Amino acid sequence: MMKNNSVKEIYRHIVSFFFPEYCPYCSSLIEPDDISCPHCGKSVLGQAVAIRRGVLGSRCVAPFAYEGKVRKAIVNFKFHEMSQYARPLAAVLAKTIEEEYPVDEIDLITYVPMRKWDQLNREYNQSELLAKELADTFSIPCAETLLKVKRTKKQHKLKFSERKKNLSGAFVLKDKEWLKGKTVLLIDDVMTSGITLSHCVKKLYSAKPYQVYCAVVASAAEHEKEERKHPVQEE
Ligand SMILES: [Zn+2]
Incomplete structure (x- = not known):
C-alpha cells in the first residue's frame, strides 16, 4: 500500500x-x-427507481418511494437528530438529479424553508442540509430564497381539502432579484400531496426565474393507503 x-x-x-x-x-x-x-x-x-411527478409548471423527481427502510431513514433524519444522514441521502438524490435534469444549466439550489421558531426547536432544517450537500456535490451556489412566515398545522393531520388552505400565505419570497432569469433547483425531503412544493414553486415563479426544477428524497403519492395507516410526518 x-x-x-x-x-x-x-x-x-x-x-x-x-x-x-x-x-x-x-x-x-x-x-x-x-x-x-x-x-x-x-x-x-x-x-431505487426515479419517480417523476408534476408540480404546477414544474416537475419533481425522487429516487425513492416513501416506504419501508427509506421511510424509517427519513423519519430518523428529520425527527430523531440524525442530521448526518443528509450526506448519504443527498448522494442518492444527486444521482437521480443528474439523470433527470441538465445539472450544468442549474444556477441556484434552494430549499423548502421552516419557520424560524420551528427550526430553532429542531436545530436544523433537513431540506436545507440536503440542499447544501447537493450544492457541494455539484459546485452550485445554495441560497435561502423563501421564508415560512405562517404557523401552520401539521399537513398530515388535515383532510386533503384543508391542506391547501393551511399553507395559503405560509411562504414569502426573500429576494426577487436573485431569481430573475435563473434556473433553480428546489429541494425538499418528502413529497406527499405536493401542496407544499406547489406553494413554494408558485412563489418562486413570481420572481420570474427561467425554470424551476424540484427534487425530493422520497415520494409518497402512490402510497395513500399506507399514509392513512402510518401518517407521513410532513412539515
Ligand atoms: Zn443498511
Missing part, C-alpha cells in the same frame, strides 16, 4: 472513531465515505 493511502486510511479511522457513520436504512455502522451498508446497497439503493 502507498504511504499516502496509509495516512488517509488512518485519518478515516480516527474520524470514524469520534464521529461514527451509520447506514440510514438499517442504522448499522458503515465506513466514513460509504452511503449505506453492503446489504442496503443491494436491497434499498439497488431497487
